[in-house]
Amino acid sequence: MPKIILHKGAIAAALLTAMAFARADWALPTGATADLGEGTASMGCSDLSVNGGTLALGAGGALVAARDVSTSAGSSLALNGGRLELAGQWAPTGPVSLGGGQVLRAASPGCLLAGPAGPLPLGGAAAPVPVPALSPWALALLTPVVLALARRRRRTPAQQP
Numbered sequence: 001m002p003k004i005i006l007h008k009g010a011i012a013a014a015l016l017t018a019m020a021f022a023r024a025d026w027a028l029p030t031g032a033t034a035d036l037g038e039g040t041a042s043m044g045c046s047d048l049s050v051n052g053g054t055l056a057l058g059a060g061g062a063l064v065a066a067r068d069v070s071t072s073a074g075s076s077l078a079l080n081g082g083r084l085e086l087a088g089q090w091a092p093t094g095p096v097s098l099g100g101g102q103v104l105r106a107a108s109p110g111c112l113l114a115g116p117a118g119p120l121p122l123g124g125a126a127a128p129v130p131v132p133a134l135s136p137w138a139l140a141l142l143t144p145v146v147l148a149l150a151r152r153r154r155r156t157p158a159q160q161p
Helices: 008-020 136-151
Strands: 026-029 033-035 040-051 054-056 062-071 076-078 083-086 090-092 102-105
16 A cells, blocks of 8 residues: 655645634524623634624623624623623624623734724724635635745855855
């Protein structure tokens, strides 16, 4: 049986391509309830949509590393002294109760900021700021090129005798 040897760059490109499609957003549909209490949950740069459901945090509780967060009519988001940290867009169209908590835009691993860091108003940002990004296919095609360039050795000019 022939032995197949893969170059490290090919393996890295394959893994990067596979990761580009992996996503696990969190949606709370009508009737769903999530109460994090005083705990902390990391979203891993995924979107949170409260679509008619209820999400509650307790004092000291936190929902961190979210990308885009939205609420819809008929939903409920109660921070109750907790904090919600997101890197992307804040689009609350449903009721949001701060109760001493706060909504912050903060960077997290893998999530680019879509505006200035810091506290966000309950009514959402004045205007969304688009985040420049490459499509997964462009990134997959660009990765081997970058790896090949990084592997190249610098050529030194020929030395004069």
